[in-house]
Amino acid sequence: MRKIILLSLILVVGIGYISAQLPAYKNKELSPEERANDLISRMTLDEKVAQMQCVWRGEPGKKALFPNGEFDAEAARKLLPNSIGSIARINEDMGPGAVGAHPTLPPGEAARQYNKVQKYFIEETRLGIPVLIHEEGLHGQQATEATSFPAPIGLASSWNEDLIHDIYSIVAKEIRYRGGSQVLAPVVDVVRDPRWGRTEETMGEDPFLISRLGVAQVKAYQGDGIYLDGDHVGATLKHFGVHGQSEGGSNTAPSNIDERTAREVFFKPFQACIKEARPMNIMVTYNELWGIPAHANKKLLKDILRDDFGFKGVVVSDYYGIGNLVDIDKVTPSKEEAGYLAFKAGVDIELPDYFGYQHLVALVKEGKITESEIDEKVKRILIEKFRLGLFDHPYVNADKAEQFVGCEANREVAYKAAAESMVLLKNEKDFLPLNNEEIKTIAFIGPNADRCILGGYSSSPKQCISPLQAIREKYGDKMNILYAEGCRITDVNSPFPEVIRLVPREDNDVRIAEALKVAKQADVVVLFVGSNEAVAREAYGPTAPGDMPTLELLNGQNELIEQIVALGKPTCAFVKSGQPLSIGKLTKELPAVMQCWFLGQEGGYAMVDALFGDINPSGKLPITFPRSAGHIPSYYAYKPSSRRGYNLGLDVTPLFPFGYGLSYTTFEYSNLKISSSTITKEDSVEVSVDVTNTGSRRGAEVVQLYIRDEYSSVTRPVKELKGFEKLWLEPGQTQTVTFVITPDLLAFYDGNMNWVVEPGDFSIMVGTSSDNVENLKLSVTN
Template identity: 50%
Template sequence: MSTDSSTVATSIYQCADKPIDERVADLLSQMTLEEKAAQMVCVWNEKNDKLLNEQAGFDPVRAKSHFGHGNGLGQIGRLSDAGSKAGKNFALGRNARQMAELTNTIQRWFLENSRLGIPVVFHEECLHGLMAVDATSFPQPIGLGATFDPDLLRNVHRVIAAETRCRGGHHALSPVVDVARDPRWGRVEETYGEDPYLVATMGTAAVEGLQGDRTFTDGQSVVATLKHFAAHGQPESGTNCAPVNVSMRVLREVFLDPFKKAIQQGKSLAVMASYNEIDGVPSHANRWLLRDVLRNEWGFDGVVVSDYYAIRELNERPDLYGHHLAVDGKQAGELAVRAGVNMELPEPDCYLTLVESIQDGQLSEVELDEMVRPLLKQKFQLGLFDNPYVDPELAEHLSGSEAHRSIALRAAHKTITLLKNHNKTLPINRDNINTIAVIGPNADRSLLGGYSGLPRFQTTVLQGIRDHLDNSAQVVYHEGCKITKGGSWFEDEVVPYDAEEDRRSIVDAVEAARAADLIVLALGGNEQTSREAWMSNHLGDRASLELFGKQDALVNALAELGKPMVAFLFNGRPLAFSNLAEKVDGLFECWYLGQETGRAIADVLFGDVNPGGKLPISIPRSVGHIPCFYNHKPSARRGYLFDEVTPLFPFGFGLSYTQFEIGPPKLLRSQIAVGESTIVQVELMNTGKLPGDEVVQMYIRDCVSSVTRPVKELKGFQRVTLEAGEKRTVSLEITPESLAFYDIDMNHVVEPGEFKIMVGNSSKDSDLQCTMLEVVV
């Protein structure tokens, strides 16, 4: 059903030397209504029945049965999980070479069997690595946020892009630039933390890594998708997809700002609308959000994709909920088009009736053209009309390579955050240790977190320590207790483990540790206790932040032995671990470190690597201390009866095996005019005996303003590596953007007056030194 060759030869859209906008206009002018609507449709699970055979290979008979009409198709979702259902049974997925061969075969079929020869886009989940077999798995985003290292983020996402594109993927459903302000929410692990400046900086770096120079000529870059637009990170009651009840000022300054920067500075080419509603308007029907703000104010000219099944939710999603803005799927599709959603993911549903909506006058063809034009433009930008295929041999060589593995290890090293080091217990001198007891439910299990593939390499805490010691000391192991039965991210039902069995296991663990010189604990959560709650039978948000199951009982029993104890926490959200923090000598927050978990833990434990991570989110003392974020208003933390109001560990906090001294901040210009910039400098010195990293952080407070302002806001940071005794001047720029906010009239301005400039190594007042900046008219 391909276009006649003479027609193709004379069509502008087929000419690689023509400008992309001309090619798009020419192609759009030749398309029927049905062909336009087909570009707004995707298949995901349905690919197994419509494109693939029982062995997950391409089936031309099925393809012709479903797509033989010649109208084409917009996207195919997650070919990496070909053969599985809803991402489950992931081992059935194709390896790199097989996936590259399959994408080539499917792409060729659509080019040859659509009337106009329009290629398809393959989208993939790329949260912390391509979610596929043999792909490199990096730390979860909350862990990458702890690195405070945007250069590392760019490198990590260059790897993710290369491993995705070489297999035939084009469109990454990442990064997540939600600001996580409620730790009960199960998707905290997908974010870079609680601070809009940190999230914006890291998210922008991720976009730049994924998209490269945006020419896509290197064949190793992909389209980045900012998720989830907008305000998804502070849902009512901490439950996923719940309404977000915030003021317009908070919405703009906290939740929209990372998206704005990642679009205007990072040039992200795609945005995913969010499930939640803001002020009664779900994002997929929110014309103000998707048109007035995103496109008209910010100048976004890319593609807006729906979150999975979210357009259907404008009506009613069976067995879940409905927003009831639409009477049926047809009207839901009309609302989404009017709002500006270009592509419905993941399956053909509400957008199947778009032609009917035009024919009965509910939509116009002009509105459809407006939606299709950016979709076609991206296919041209990606080079799919001119170079649609990939090299399977390159895919096999790149995916999970040793070079990529070294970047994953470096990212894990930089993620690990030291929270306690009583009496300088750490690092451990292996020459003084004869026996180490490695105890805990996370000691000998894969710790990747949600949206993870099956990496070629994986190491557990236990294996990492054993490999590192290489028989120079005895390593004994006991699980101690379990967190849940199973614990897989994909398992819907979450089943607590039998308490009596755990009690017996704790007794055995204590006996196993009795002769040890050191106890290493691996505790926290698992992929079930913090995850995306995507259905009513697949939950992941929690009303408690305590260590799940009998972990505290295990800690208490082991503490009775009086042995030195060091704990590593693995979890997707902040946990309230006051008891653990009190009982252990050394404490690390690791989040999820990716495929190199064991190697990274051993390197840090024994001092081959000096930890330098910082908390990207505050650690609360209990669920009753929520909200706990540091950048609160002056009246928000007056105190509690019989309890502290401060966090257990504050945002930006993290220790080192060495010591750093930060000198008093000095402004190059202590008085500037509105619209001008200045620089604050500090002298940073490593006063200890080991090389290490420190993150110098700058916070700002407008002292007197037309509306109340947070007590402090992060506006600059720099991670610095210094040798023992080395000194360096660290300079952080203060720009008009650093000082601006939405004033009493909702104008984004810098108000003249005094600004408190605070510089230090965490958000805690006692860790900061201050100077004053005067801004004049």
């Protein structure tokens, strides 16, 4: 026993001695802040600046670091003598045989490559600082075999915070298991001009809805702890500023928005996520605001983001955003000056290559910036690396990556997401669902009938099925299934090529004629129309436009629809798109129309199951559908002086309002009441309503709460979403939904930009969409 005690004492003393020899930054028992402070004290100026830099396709770029597709430690030692803070997209295939715009490695191979990279930076650099790897994960990782979920505009149609959390918990794991530690998502931009090609990346037009879904995403990505485990990644809110209502709906164009509107609408989701979920990173928008590009805008990035909103994390540039100060914004001809402006404005890391931040050491030596300013930014970067566990648990398990990425359990969630993302826009005389027992011959017609459209920031999932493939698989032995393309929209089906062209119209005339022959043979025709990932996309450079001046169905689709309808066959339509389209003619001519967005890898199954009633659509629009591009802006939360009407009796109302969506069942609202009709400015009040499923099918309803300040010292919107709840009800079932209205839901910025609740009368509105509500009155006193 005495020997055991002696050995134990020796072991304890030995561990204590070894621990005492370790530098403090390697001590897991200390806080991330303490560890970062110690590490900074050991770093040279060059090493500090290197932590603010990233490598991708520039010089030195990944081609030099990964000759023949394999990481080369000697090349890294030569090209990065002071180490490096970040590497972009470790999943990319840098091998000589790689093809495509963004080729990526399989999961296991990517994990092994990552481990090799990280081992070098930890074991063969002076201080052993691990490298931060960022990846794209907008609706699934942009990498081979990753699970592909619906585009965010579709996911927002679910109005389901729990589903959003489940989805992005999977995305976080798929990224982390392959070696990524930071994700460039979520996009919480408010979009109010759907001509913008990036509309599909957003969660719609409403800051409250986006806030709730954005908070759910960040929490799913990061978890709750100070130190993240191996299932989570650091989130990056995109794109701080005003990105979704730029001039003409054009990506990177000036955002001519006043500060009040910016704070009340466009900044709100960022503010909510910072307060409730503490995102590790925020990415700056390309656009200028108040005459100053966001990457050089101190008021935006310091005064508002840090001082007002209390953001403590890392601010990263958008790709080449600092270079844009020279090449596009024209605020300086100098790369050094561009780096200086971005640094002083508040950008901590330059992505994806160092254009302006290669000059930071020189700027310190010139006395333009101080080393203490460098330390402040580097500390934030190092804190993130400590929180991510990169110092303590830097490596990943390649076998785990291979087993989890794109697995069957993840497919099931992707299917559920697709099911809840569809929005039933019209269903005259209960045309849908179809009875699969009664149909002998069915025709799937249209440019999107045999295409699995994933949308932007996508790669190649393990499986992806089109509607035509799905119906043949499920019903091929029960009915005769016919197909015709009808027309083709673009010459390529990809968002990446710089130049994209419409298919020649004469070619589509032939396709329309063929489609009519097919349709004449069918009992029922299902049209699959809309757009694709090439029509409206991110305009990623001056020579690669992506925005559209029209929302019309392009390239012969309207002619195809007209001629199919003229046949007199029972016909419905499924519309795939990344933004609202002008489908007034379609919805007028057809009895049933389903808005499907880009539904991800399981979208084909989901559409076929909705067609035949295995899925009851439950989506609600997160964005208003204008009647035409000429009706923009068309968002629902407009000011009282707007929407007075158009001349000659032309309709000013939207085609479909925000929050709208039908079901294969029906719902009845009753017993709407408020706990008190008069409260003080400090009180809260409860509003409740009973919702009953009055139909014959189980279904989901999204109950929506809107508020209007009847009279106020500054103009206020005619209504604003302030609450929602999604509930699933069996036939005949009733459930009571209760909303708590807190003072914050009644507040706004007054004339002096103070956040206040003014006494007066408020309308409290509860209903099934923004234009279908019941009203209560609430009086607020001093």
